[in-house]
Structure formats: structure tokens, C-alpha cells
Amino acid sequence: MLQGGCLCGAVRFAGRGKPTGVTVCHCSICARWSGSPAITVEFEQGITFEGDVTWFRSSEWGERGFCPACGSTLFFRLTEGDYINVGAGFCDKAPAVPIITLEIHVDAQPGYYAFAGGAPRLTGEEFLARLESGKA
Numbered sequence: 001m002l003q004g005g006c007l008c009g010a011v012r013f014a015g016r017g018k019p020t021g022v023t024v025c026h027c028s029i030c031a032r033w034s035g036s037p038a039i040t041v042e043f044e045q046g047i048t049f050e051g052d053v054t055w056f057r058s059s060e061w062g063e064r065g066f067c068p069a070c071g072s073t074l075f076f077r078l079t080e081g082d083y084i085n086v087g088a089g090f091c092d093k094a095p096a097v098p099i100i101t102l103e104i105h106v107d108a109q110p111g112y113y114a115f116a117g118g119a120p121r122l123t124g125e126e127f128l129a130r131l132e133s134g135k136a
């Protein structure tokens, strides 16, 4: 079981089931949230966590959880349903998945960085269409 936690250790989490992929999100909300593109991991049966997490509603459909003691930008979850992911760097050891499995919101990607690897790259519109068709 893959576990992890925030910088100060007050929040700990465990992935339930296997990690299903590592996603890079280039959207402007993720950039403001952590100062860089989000690199997140999700698990077959979600994530359990313990400790005090503060939730910030960042959009109509999503909210972000951080540690109020050290500020680590741990989680993103949908307000409806049980989808949740965690920043890959918060895991105690690297998730055993191939390098970056998906890049999303590539239309918002600034020009000053790029990731290696041949992962599918979806625009915001393409990603939303995929969510609506239930394949995300």
C-alpha cells in the first residue's frame, strides 16, 4: 500500500488499491494552487487520510485540501462523487506507474517548461468531453 504525508507530518494518507496513473495538469488553477503544474496520482479505490485538512473550493466542481500547519497542497477532489487525487511528490516512495500517463489542459500550458514522455495530451475541452463520456 502506497502511503505518504505532508511536509510537517500532521496529515498522512494511504492509497487504496494500485495507483492508476500519474497526470500532469497545466491549468491556471493548479498553477496558482502550488506555483507549478500539478503532478498527481490517483488510486483504484481512492485515498484515505487522517489529520486536519483544510478544504478550499477552487471551482464549481472541485476543491483542494491542504495542511493548515505546513501548507502542503495535498489533495484535489470532486465535490460530487468520490474522485480524489494527491500530489505525487507527497508519496513516501515513487508510485509504480509508467512516467506521466496523461497531460491535461495543455492549451493552458505556458512556454517555459515541457515534460518528456509520450503521454496523451488533452486540451481542457477534450478532457471535459472525456469526463462526460465516463472514460476518465
Ligand SMILES: [Zn+2]
Binding pocket: 006, 007, 008, 009, 010, 011, 067, 068, 069, 070, 071, 072
Ligand atoms: Zn503539514
Ligand SMILES: [Zn+2]
Binding pocket: 025, 026, 027, 028, 029, 030, 031, 038, 105
Ligand atoms: Zn489543473
